[in-house]
Amino acid sequence: MDKELGLCLFLVLLLCHKGNTLPHTSCPYTCQCFTSVQILCADERMSSLPRNMSRQVKDLIVIKTAVAYLYPDTLEESPQLTKLVFMSNALRSIHSQAFEHLTELQELEISGNPWLEHLFLGTFSKQENLIKLLLNFNKFKTVLLGMFDSLKKLETLQMKGNLISELPSFIFLNLHNLRVLDLSINKLEYVNRETFSGLGRLEILNINNNLISNLTSDLFYNMSQLTELHLEGNKISELADDIFFDLTKLKVLNLRGNLLTTFSDKVFGFEASDLTELNLKGNRLTQLSSLSSLTSLTDLILSSNQLSELPGDVFRNITLLENLDLSENKFTLLPEMIFHDLIGIKSIHLHKNNLSKVDVKLFEDQVLIQQLYLSDNQLESLPLGVFDHFAIQHTVRLHGNPWKCDCHMWYLHDWVQRNSRDIEMLDRMLCRSPSFLKRRAVISIEKDQLVCEGSTFDMPDLSGCSLQSSGDTVIVNCKVEKCSPLTVKVQFQEDDGSVVEHILKEESQCSNETTTDIPAE
Template sequence: MERRNCIWCLVTLVWVYGTTNAFCPTSCSCDDDLLVVSCVEGNLDVIPITLNPSIQRLALKYNKVKTVDAAFTFYGELQYVDLSYNHLVSIPMRSFESQKKLVELHLNHNKISAITNKTFDGLRKLTVLSLRGNFLEDLPDKLFSSLPLLEELDLGQNRINRIDSTAFSGLIGLRVLYLDDNQLRVVPTPCFPLLASLAELHVGLNAFTVLADDAFKGLNRLSILNLSGAGLLNISDNAFRGLVALRNLVLTDNRLSKVPTKQISILSRLEELAIGQNDFSVLPVDVFKGLINLRKLDITGASSLEKVEKGALSENLNIETLILSSNKKLSYLEDGTFAKLPNLRHLILRDNAFTTFPESLVAWPELRKLDVSENPLECSCKLDWLKEALIRRNGSQVLCAQPAALKDKSLKNLTPEELGCASNGPWTTAVIAGISGAVVAFGLLIVLIYRYRRRFRDAFKDYKWNKRAMARKEQEYQKTFTDDEVPNYILPQQTLRTIPVTEL
């Protein structure tokens, strides 16, 4: 109590002397023109009380401040405060009552274990609040009711295991919520109807194991859902029901034994899907059925993935970016696996187990970026086309793994001879032999015609004379006669009627 009274006395003195006597600690940087003070890594254990009272931005990151005391009340013009990476254990009630203009408050990575619905009284204009990396365990009722304009709330990396159904009451404008890396065992579904404006939700790195039906009921405007590392083993058929506006879904680093085709098929507006680091071994035909608007697919780090069936993406014709990386068992793709993706622009096949690639792999004309690096490629004439494709599209640096003579050499720098495409190969030899034979035969024909040209000329003249003679004879036989002049042998003969014996 005595310490608090002393601080109030100091505040009063500073107020009396005004800003002309403002003092900037040696470990801080103070700009009175921009009204910004930065005391990052200043080795401070209390909040300075002699700063310009008109400052609007105060950064106190990486210090040893243990509490928000009365000194803070002196800076009523603050719009931005960063107290992250300090030693804050608790925040007294109404500590920010004087910061009526504060827009952003960062309290992340401290040691705060509890807050109440009076902690943030006065922060009527606050839009961003970060409490990430503290020791919070429980979110009681109406905890943030005094923050009507809050748009982004970060509660990640705490120890939260219970959330009251009304904890988010009053946050009608909240757009972004982080609840990742806590100790939640179930999705806090009862809280969601109070967050009608929520567009982005991060709830990964918890211990859900299962997503029940209608797990996100009430989040009709949700656009981004991150469930990375949530420990999911099973997803109910209707878990994503109601997410009519979802555009981005992250399901990486779970324990799914197969792609939840049916469960995600209702997300017709989904544009981006990340589903790597799971336990499925195959991508079957139409595995992403229903996702007709999918534009980006990322399957990275699926350690059990061995096969991508032809037709796996047959319904996903709008895919522009396809990432299949760090799948250590994926060594083969059928011809034309991605050939029916007319909009494919970026293909990333990095760090898998491929030793070669078929030229018919994709529809190449629209492809802009190709990355096949860090695969154990066997460089041979079969990959000469890939070398040219990498050069044309400024592709990634691709090193050979085999044969030993080409190990660690860049594919783009190899000559056709080094790749075994020398001109004395069997196929090349056959083609050259065929062309040479045709040229020789044509040459012999020309020589024969020249040598016996007189005979050919005489034969041609005889043929033309005979043809003209035949034409003259035809004209003579085709003279026109009158009916009286027609010879008897030309007139049509009357048919003789046979008289039966009985008439005789």
């Protein structure tokens, strides 16, 4: 009964929507009119746009049709449109006067047309009210100078996924209100200062995944309002000093997937930057200069480079840092104080490096850390107390290391047992040695199996031990240099071959002289 009632209500609402159109006007054939102001046409058989639309319609969306040409009279009966979308159609050509009557248009999208190779000069000459223009994933190879001159109110312009290899100088000269410019996934090889002339109020510039190899030092002149700059996926190998000097309001800088090997600490050129996110993933960095001028930085991504060492003060003054990714580099050791004063950091990614040792003080300031990845390194053990500073629930990864499961792992073993719920992929945290524990999960091993043999056992030094016997008593006398909890095991083999084991644990106290009397049997 409820389903029938719901169906009836749906039909009533649909009829009401249909009834909002003007008298004697019906929804165009092959289209759907969900409201009186919105029409969606999505029929692969449709080769021309509907002619009998209501003058109430404001939004027309045309998706996956066979419409190939837009003529001067195609849309002349719908001058009231404010939003027009052509997406994934078969468009081959758009007449320069196709939009001449659409003077109220605020949003126009012409995207995903694999046979549309160019636009004529004057196509947007009447769209003075246009705020958003999307021209993505077509086959445009060139953009004519003067194409956007009339779009003085335009705030967003996207031309990503085309075949554009060159942009004329002053192409954006009159776009004084532009906030977002996306030129990503094209074939741009070179851009100059004149290209972006007039974009003084631009906030987001995206020209990633191109072939740009050269950025001139004056490229971003007069773009002081820029807040996001995306340059990922290009061929940039050098950054000139002061190249970002004028970008005092820049918050996001993405240089991922370029060819940088290093850059000067003068690149930013100012002391108090607003930059909060810097992405340098997937470059070829072998060294990193100080970033101490980026005092507002919260996210720093340096993964997938060729860094093998870092200066101890490289993060000095970046005390607001929350997320640091150093994964997939070549680090074998990190300076003891490299994370000093990073008290607000939430995540540190160090996985897939060559770390063989971690200093006990490395994470002592990271009280509030939530995520620490040390997986896939060359760690055999961790020092006593290295994780004791963590105050809140955290996620840790330790798998993929050649863990040496002997007495040196007592601290880590206890910590893993206590915090097993916080360790991801715990079943993959395996012993590499000794041989009798190889490929055993650390969590599955008992603590008394973590033993050191002979001289490798330095928990105490047994070189000064002496053995004495008196009657039925055996006296073991050892000088303990290090105050440590001790377990002494003595095994006697009976005549029948069975073994009797005596265990003495000394955990609560230690002194310079420890004498253990074990009755002989």
